[in-house]
Amino acid sequence: MAAQDNSRVAWIRSRMALLADVRQELERTRPFAGHRIGMSLHVEPKTAVLVETLAAGGAELIGTGNFGSTQDDVVDYLNSLPGITIHGRRDDTLAQHEANIAAVLDGAPDIILDNGADLVAGLVARGTTGTVIGGTEETTSGGDRLRTELAGAVPFPVIVINDSLLKAIGENKHAVGQSAVESFMRITNAMVPGRRFVVFGYGWCGRGVAHYLRALGGKVAVVDTDELKAFEAALDGFRVGSATDFAHWGDVFITATGRPGVLPYEIIEQMHAGAIIGNVGHFPWEIDVETLRARATSTTSLGSAVDRIDLPHGGHVILLANGRMFNLAGSEPKGNSIESMDLGFLLQTLSLVRVVTDRSALSAGPQPVPDDIDRTIARRILAVLDSSS
Incomplete structure (x- = not known):
């Protein structure tokens, strides 16, 4: 299955020009060296390219998919790569999914890449938020949880990717x-x-x-x-x-x-x-x-x-x-288009770089993507679109 998915990832990697560019930068600067990223995210081929990009920047990564949308061959492919551990299968029960979340937190990540605020909620419940320097949150639902259920309980910066107009x-x-x-x-x-x-x-x-x-x-x-x-x-x-x-x-x-x-x-x-x-x-x-x-x-x-x-x-x-989510948990799941996730995952990557390299400029708790990151990516996208017109 890992070999099968390697070909799927290769096709998608070839269409994600924005991540390809930033990957070269990260291979040179290695901002994540010495850090472990804890991830809760839909595990599908486009996610694999994001994980490869973060690993190119020096990160170790321990993660899990979201409930019901994990693609098993992608898990097998990612687990074949050095420094990466992914938990979860497509047919996991909710109890198994919750155990996967716990396993990610047991791995003691110091950076969080969250989707639905499950990892941050787990850190708050355990009382171990002090071990984390910061992270990102992908979704509307997770941003809502951070601002309501978890309001005032998160002492580190969480950049909410969904607050970006570019992503919206x-x-x-x-x-x-x-x-x-x-x-x-x-x-x-x-x-x-x-x-x-x-x-x-x-x-x-x-x-x-x-x-x-x-x-x-x-x-x-x-x-x-x-x-x-x-x-x-x-x-x-x-x-x-x-x-x-x-x-x-x-x-x-x-x-x-x-x-x-x-x-x-x-x-x-x-x-x-x-x-x-x-x-x-x-x-x-x-x-x-x-x-x-x-x-x-x-x-x-x-x-x-x-x-x-x-x-x-x-x-x-x-x-x-x-x-x-029937566009990810349904039959023959494809999810969002390759190009849109190239954009979204570049937002994730540059926001995580900002957490590591300039977190003193960020406040504690949920906050939007810094404006300069949005505008930098917008310029890159326009350049790609112009070159293909």
Whole structure:
């Protein structure tokens, strides 16, 4: 499997020009020499290129994938490289995933590369935050946790990659939008044109999903409790209302908020027979899958990421990827485009370099990507786009 994935990584590495450039810099300067990076991140081929880049800068790395999205051949490939240890498999239970998080923390990393704030939460629970000099957080969900659940408890700087406007535009809007629609079509083989879609959330990811669905001919409605985002969605030409308003109308319901409980069972039971529900938010908590399965009269697997769930009133719904991110945890997962992750992972890399080389200029706790990093990367991207035009 390691040999198989080496070829996949080679193709993706060849398309990640931004990381290729910075890798040469890191091989020369080795800013991570003597440091161990603890990583919790979706483990797929693009992630392997990020790990290779950090290792080129001198880092040891101990990590795990996120629950339900790990690609086993990528784990095997990374574990074949010196100085890298990756825990986790695709079919891990939640308990096993939590044990993987604990194993990463047992490895005593002094730099954190987090996705959903699981590692930082573990450090806080253990009372071992003092062993870490700083880190990054990838997601909206993780940034929310740092500013609410973990507020005031993190004594080291955490650069929230998702706060970057560059990432919001390039990765969240365009890459998540593209990959969500592409994955929906691949998993279901269903037609987009003319179908009625309800998108929960009009943040950057929700915007992208809504726009890409409409671009392919879908009829799209948006649900967002934030009046300003709902206003923006309305002016962008989408139908806007509450979940109740669209429960009978929608054919497909996609959550993209990063918040728990946005699609409760009470809404699901109002949907017409055969409605499809799926999530592209980081945590599998946006759809009330627990209640849905508890109330089901029967469940039938229709494929590796498709379940038919029969309901007490005689109807049924189709659940994608058990409520996990179906663009990463679904069948034949591809995730966000190579180019978008090249951008996002360059943000990660340069932010981690900043933590190591100039952390005195950073404050404790969550904070945005420094403006000069955003602008440096924007210039590099424009140069790449100009050279290929």
